Amino acid sequence: MKGAILRSFVVALVLAIVLLPIYWMIAASLKANKEITQDATLYPHAASFDSYIRLFTEKGFGANLVNSFGVTVASLAIALVVGSLTAYAIARFRLPFGLERKLGLALLTMRIVPTVVILVPVYLLILQLKLLDTWLGLILVYTAFNITFCVWMMESFFSRDPRRPGGSRNGRRR
Numbered sequence: 001m002k003g004a005i006l007r008s009f010v011v012a013l014v015l016a017i018v019l020l021p022i023y024w025m026i027a028a029s030l031k032a033n034k035e036i037t038q039d040a041t042l043y044p045h046a047a048s049f050d051s052y053i054r055l056f057t058e059k060g061f062g063a064n065l066v067n068s069f070g071v072t073v074a075s076l077a078i079a080l081v082v083g084s085l086t087a088y089a090i091a092r093f094r095l096p097f098g099l100e101r102k103l104g105l106a107l108l109t110m111r112i113v114p115t116v117v118i119l120v121p122v123y124l125l126i127l128q129l130k131l132l133d134t135w136l137g138l139i140l141v142y143t144a145f146n147i148t149f150c151v152w153m154m155e156s157f158f159s160r161d162p163r164r165p166g167g168s169r170n171g172r173r174r
Contacts, residue, residue, distance in 0.1 A: 078147075087155035
């Protein structure tokens, strides 16, 4: 009984610590500027959506949101399709010279390399291709960075999926 009360207290304390910044962010977004800068209240006295209205009308946030959503959906779709097909080939087929293992290792190595290391070459490549400030440029870069993760995750999924009875590793019947 005593352990259950202590466990509940610890869970409540951890939840309070985790949820406090989220509450603070939402409360601050509903406060007027004076309440944020001068009064320092814990909760908004008069909740106002003026900040959100200004964000979408004056700052052009809606267009930025649409751009981000479009680029994300396109790069995600491409990465999932290409990554899933690649992962299936690595997991299910024996490639010549053991290429499936080498390809998997190469993809993992590319995933380990910090993004900052290849940022300048990627920028110069996108500049050379005249894709700066375009959706296509962002989609290509995001897809290239995320496809390795997709292959890595999907390969482990496909390699654990049981094969059909009578099938073999290379997909042909014995």
